[in-house]
Amino acid sequence: KLCEGILNILEKDTKTSCQVACLEALRILSRDKKVLVPVTTKRNLQILMRLAKLDTVEDPLERVSEFPVIVEALKCLCNIIFNSTVAQKLSLELNLAAMLCNLLEKCKDQQFVGDIKCFDLRLLFLLSLLHTDIRSQLRQELQGVQVLTQALESSLSVRWMEEYKAAEDRDRPPLSLQETDCAIEALKALFNVTLDSWNVHSETESHQFRYMAAILRHCLLTTGPTEDKTEELH
Helix, strand or coil, X not given: XXXXXXXXXXXXXXXHHHHHHHHHHHHHHCCCHHHHCCCCCHHHXXXXXXXXXXXXXXXXCCCHHHHHHHHHHHHHHHHHHHHCHHHHHHXXXXXXXXXXXXXXXXXXXXXXXXXXXXXXXXXXXXHHHHCHHHHHHHHHXXXXXXXXXXXXXXXXXXXXXXXXXXXCCCCCCCCCHHHHHHHHHHHHHXXXXXXXXXXXXXXXXXXXXXXXXXXXXXXXXXXXXXXXXXXXXX
């Protein structure tokens, strides 16, 4: 009942601070699988998707004041998808993966969107891990390899010397914690999406995998903010 009450409040147009507080409470409650059973419905997932700006295909990310709401809504979706098989099935019906790819595109060349990008990638990782149909959808319909590779390239701030050769800057400072976390989430999602890619059939796919290999090589030469984070990245 508490979760349902929170979602009823979130369905209304309330102040940003109220939305963030409600989402933080829901995020904590959503760690409990028993609590999730009665509230994992199409309507409730759509409420969270709207708050995460996943239902607006065209609208750019402009209002920085809304960013904390987007991040908390994505965190809630991560917990719910991870803990609920019903939510995993509904996510395919609601075309959640396509909306997440679209949100990633909106994050390009934007400031202050690091957390949005990171939890978007984490949710794509979870969907590709837990739902084989979504894994196939990402690979075949949504150009998931390209989208995720570009997200990884952006997180690592890759500069190119040649088509498949990244610049090596040995004096470059370590990645920030946020950049490292984004890169790690992109790598995990890429692993899932490319898991069954034993045969590369087209010239486009061949280019994509050579491009990804160059970025992965660059990743191995990159350091994170701490030794543990560097190890996790590699």
